Amino acid sequence: MTGQDNLRFAPGTVIEGKWHRQRYQLIKWLGSGAQGTVYLGKSGTQTVAIKLAKDRASLISEANVLKQFEKLQGDPLGPSLYDSDDWLTDRKTIGFCVMEYLDGVSLEEALKKKPFDWALVYVLQLLKQLQQLHDSGYIFGDLKPENLILMHPGHSIRCLDFGGATRIGRSVREYTEFYDRGYWGFGSRRAEPSYDLFACAMIFLYAATGKRIDRSNNPEMQLLQQVKMQPKLIPFRKVIMNALTGRYTTADQMRHDLLHVIMAHQRDEKQAPLRSTRRKRVVSNRENWRSAWLAASVLLTAYILFVIIYVM
Amino acid sequence: MKKGTLKQILLITDGCSNQGEDPVAMAALAKEQGITVNVIGVLDRYDSEDGRGLQEVEAIAQAGGGISQIVQTRQLAQTVQMVTKQAMTQTIKGVINQQLQDILGESGTVEDLPPEKRGKVMEVVDELGETADLHVCILVDTSASMKNKLPTVREALTDLSLSLSARMGENQFCLLLFPGKRKSVQKVISWTPQLDSIERTFDKISSHGVTPTGPAIKEAVRSFESVSRKTAIYEDEHEAYDDGPR
Numbered sequence: 001m002t003g004q005d006n007l008r009f010a011p012g013t014v015i016e017g018k019w020h021r022q023r024y025q026l027i028k029w030l031g032s033g034a035q036g037t038v039y040l041g042k043s044g045t046q047t048v049a050i051k052l053a054k055d056r057a058s059l060i061s062e063a064n065v066l067k068q069f070e071k072l073q074g075d076p077l078g079p080s081l082y083d084s085d086d087w088l089t090d091r092k093t094i095g096f097c098v099m100e101y102l103d104g105v106s107l108e109e110a111l112k113k114k115p116f117d118w119a120l121v122y123v124l125q126l127l128k129q130l131q132q133l134h135d136s137g138y139i140f141g142d143l144k145p146e147n148l149i150l151m152h153p154g155h156s157i158r159c160l161d162f163g164g165a166t167r168i169g170r171s172v173r174e175y176t177e178f179y180d181r182g183y184w185g186f187g188s189r190r191a192e193p194s195y196d197l198f199a200c201a202m203i204f205l206y207a208a209t210g211k212r213i214d215r216s217n218n219p220e221m222q223l224l225q226q227v228k229m230q231p232k233l234i235p236f237r238k239v240i241m242n243a244l245t246g247r248y249t250t251a252d253q254m255r256h257d258l259l260h261v262i263m264a265h266q267r268d269e270k271q272a273p274l275r276s277t278r279r280k281r282v283v284s285n286r287e288n289w290r291s292a293w294l295a296a297s298v299l300l301t302a303y304i305l306f307v308i309i310y311v312m
Numbered sequence: 313m314k315k316g317t318l319k320q321i322l323l324i325t326d327g328c329s330n331q332g333e334d335p336v337a338m339a340a341l342a343k344e345q346g347i348t349v350n351v352i353g354v355l356d357r358y359d360s361e362d363g364r365g366l367q368e369v370e371a372i373a374q375a376g377g378g379i380s381q382i383v384q385t386r387q388l389a390q391t392v393q394m395v396t397k398q399a400m401t402q403t404i405k406g407v408i409n410q411q412l413q414d415i416l417g418e419s420g421t422v423e424d425l426p427p428e429k430r431g432k433v434m435e436v437v438d439e440l441g442e443t444a445d446l447h448v449c450i451l452v453d454t455s456a457s458m459k460n461k462l463p464t465v466r467e468a469l470t471d472l473s474l475s476l477s478a479r480m481g482e483n484q485f486c487l488l489l490f491p492g493k494r495k496s497v498q499k500v501i502s503w504t505p506q507l508d509s510i511e512r513t514f515d516k517i518s519s520h521g522v523t524p525t526g527p528a529i530k531e532a533v534r535s536f537e538s539v540s541r542k543t544a545i546y547e548d549e550h551e552a553y554d555d556g557p558r
Contacts, residue, residue, distance in 0.1 A: 019426045057401060060427065060434045067431075084427045093423070170442050171478035177390065182474045190478040 007037040007052045007094070015050070015096065017085030024050055024098060034174070035059070035163045040101060048082060049101040056095035058163055059084070061173070063097050065138065065165040072136055077129055078159045102160065104152045107145035111207045116232050119207035120262055122150070123200060125157040127255035130200070133159075134168070134193045134251060141166045141191065142174040143199035145206065166191040178202060178212040184219045187246055194246040197254055201243035208232040235265040316407075317445040318400050319347040321376070321532045322392070324465055325453035326354045328368050329525030332496060335368065338529035339376030347533060349376020350399050352392060354461050356385045372525075377403075385461050389468040393475040396448065400441045408433065445482040447503075447539050448472075449532040454489045454514075455523045462514045473507035484539055489517060490528035497524070497531040503539045 013026045028040040030049065035058050041050040053059035066081040084097035111119055126148065133140060140147075142164030149160050164174035172189040175182070181198040182189045189195070205223075206212060208230045216222045227233055227240050239257045241247075248254040321342060329335045339349040353369040366382055373380030379399050383391045405422055412420040422433050452458075452465055469487070476483045484503045487510065492498025500513045 055398075056423070056430075057405075057434055057437070060431050061438065063427070064431050064435060084431075086427070095427075170438075170480065171475065182471070182478075188478045189475050 007032070007054065009039075015087045017083065017096075018088055018093070019085050020083060022083055022085065022098075024048065026050065033161065033163075035062075035161075041098070043082070043098065047101050049079065049099045051097050051099065052087075053095045053097075056086075056093075059095045059097060062161075062163045062165070065162045066097075066099070068136065068138070069133075069162075072132070074132060075129070075156075076158070077133055078162055102149050102151060102158055104149045104158075106160075107148040107150060107157070107203075110150050111145055112210070116207060119204065120258070121155070122148075122157055123204060123207075124255060124258060124262075126200060126203075127251045127258070129157065129159065130193070130196050131251040131255070133165075134196070137168055138165050139168060139172075139191045139193060139196050140164060140199075141172050141195075142176055142179075143196050143203070144176050144179045145203060168192060178206070181244075181246075184215060184223050186220065186223075186244055193250055194243075194248060197243045197248050197251060198246065200251075200254065201240045204233065204236065204240055205230070235261055316440070317447060318403055319536055320378070320396065320399055320446070320448045321347055321349045321451060321529065322396060322448055323349065323351045323372065323451045323453075323525070323529070324354060324388075324392075324468075325351070325369065325451075325523070325525065326458050326461065327453070327455070327523060329523050331491075331522045331524040331527070333526030333530060335525040335529055336371045336375045338526045338533070339372045339378075342529060342533045343375065343377045345533060345536075347376075347536060348378040348399050348403055349373060349529065350378035350395050351376075351380045352388070352395060353380070353382040354385055354388060354458070354465070355382060356461065368525075372529075376529075377406075385464050388464050389471040392468045392472045396472060396476070397441070400444070400446065401437055404437050404440045404444070408437065442479055443481045445484075446476065446479070447484045447536065448476075448486075449535050450485060450487045451497075451528050451532050452487070452489050453523060453525070454517045455491065456521055462517070466510055466514050469507055469510060477506060486535055486539070487513065488528060488532055488535065489513075490524055490531075491522050496522075496527040499531075499535065502535075 008029070009026055011027055011029075014023055015026065016023045022043065025042045026039045027042055030038045030040050032038075035055065036051055036053040039050045039052070041048050051059065063081060063084040066078060069077050070080060079100040079102050082098045082100070084095075087094045087096055107122060110122070130140065140159060140162075142161065147159065147161045147164075149158050150156070151158055164172070166173045168191050170191050172191050172195060175189065177183045179199040179202045180189070181187045181195060186198060187194070205226060209226070213226065223244065224241070227237060227244070233240060236258065239254065239261055242257070243254055342349050349372060351369045351373040353366050369382060370380045379395050379402065381391050381395050409421045412422065422430055425433060450469060452462075454462065458465075473483075473485065483505055485501070485505070485507045486499065486503045487501040487507070488497050488499050490497045501507070501510065
């Protein structure tokens with residue numbers, strides 16, 4: 001994109017909406033993406049997140065989606081939207097929206113720090129959220145660890161960036177190549193629940209390998225090979241394959257299967273130690289025999305020596 | 313109600329034209345006929361960014377009412393589909409602005425509406441972008457310096473076709489390469505709904521030193537005549553089919 005840094009403002013800058021006349025203070029730069037820049041801000045005494053958009057049209061679409069979700073019942077999927085407005089700077093008009101500030105770490109960081117077991121928990125949570133989202137007629141679209149946040153207390157997962165959310169049946173608005181099934185040749189970019197589930201499977205792969213790979217000449221085979229080669233993914237191979245190939249039509253199906261495998265897998269681990277102690281006992285028996293033989297042969301040699309000396 | 317058709321020329325190049333008509337004028341000519349011209353300038357690591365060619369990239373897009381973007385070769389796929397979609401939105405918004413101005417007078421554009429109302433207008437823009445028919449004539453510069461970028465261009469175009477085919481509206485693509493073997497421009501794929509058989513098309517290309525961007529744009533504009541003829545036939549068939557069961 002051209003002009004990457006024209007949305008950087010000094011901390012303390014006050015912005016005022018053209019329409020609603022609300023004033024906000026920018027406190028800290030939080031991050032920049034393809035669509036805009038997010039700041040930590042203050043509205044009176046309340047801490048908020050302020051997103052300044054590069055392209056006002058995409059911000060409006062995102063605000064539309066967020067508004068849609070406000071009406072939904074149950075666990076919140078994303079941040080609440082407080083305000084959306086235009087800010088007139090001396091040079092141009094910048095669209096912005098003000099949202100609830102979600103405090104936590106991004107899934108990207110969490111996956112790096114925590115053991116793989118946690119990745120399972122996160123994906124399970126995510127699938128529950130996705131089912132809710134799909135029920136409301138949208139898919140997330142640009143699903144990736146950077147767009148998900150783990151709330152500080154309680155480890156619950158929330159979606160951060162709804163810029164890619166697309167109504168089911170339309171074409172996916174935004175995507176990231178590694179998590180996109182079109183890139184890997186596994187299907188279209190039409191917005192349907194299985195599109196998000198493919199990304200879920202890729203989050204799994206990313207959690208296990210810790211890196212994003214580029215596709216080769218035969219991307220489909222390459223991806224299936226990657227999944228097969230990962231020791232951590234062995235128990236989940238079938239679930240991941242199903243998600244990659246689009247065999248799950250709802251997030252609930254995938255969640256159900258995944259949960260089933262996780263529980264079964266843990267039982268396996270409990271059995272494993274038993275088997276290994278038995279093997280140890282076998283080993284120790286063998287060692288006992290060896291020392292007995294050793295003792296016997298030492299006694300025998302001593303006896304023979306004694307007899308020879310006595311005869312002489 | 314008749315659905316609209318969006319017409320675009322997508323020019324992928326890495327430098328300056330040096331033969332034939334002025335490409336900027338040709339882009340303006342395209343715009344006159346309702347065709348948007350988008351330009352993508354492809355660089356690799358070794359190209360310097362402040363060439364004369366890149367200024368031309370911007371000028372062509374501006375005259376053609378489209379979007380220009382300069383990218384590194386590896387970002388090409390994402391950019392191609394983003395530029396195409398953004399240009400569609402821009403065109404639709406342009407039409408809506410025109411209507412608003414007719415209703416509200418001079419100052420009425422989508423941007424001047426309060427956010428709530430703008431949100432509703434954007435819904436409509438999205439809806440139209442999703443359902444409108446799209447005709448894209450792709451122009452690829454195959455001059456010598458582009459040679460090692462062509463595999464990526466090919467991939468990006470396959471990817472574009474994949475992205476656009478997920479839309480509800482109908483798509484038509486055609487692919488022109490310039491310079492051509494004997495003429496300045498060579499049509500390698502004529503109007504087709506899907507760009508999936510382009511693996512071999514780039515192999516036969518022999519690279520020349522000249523870059524006739526102007527004539528290429530002119531030829532691209534001309535190619536839209538054949539698609540409208542084609543779809544006219546298609547619509548006839550469609551009607552006949554509709555009448556069948558009755």
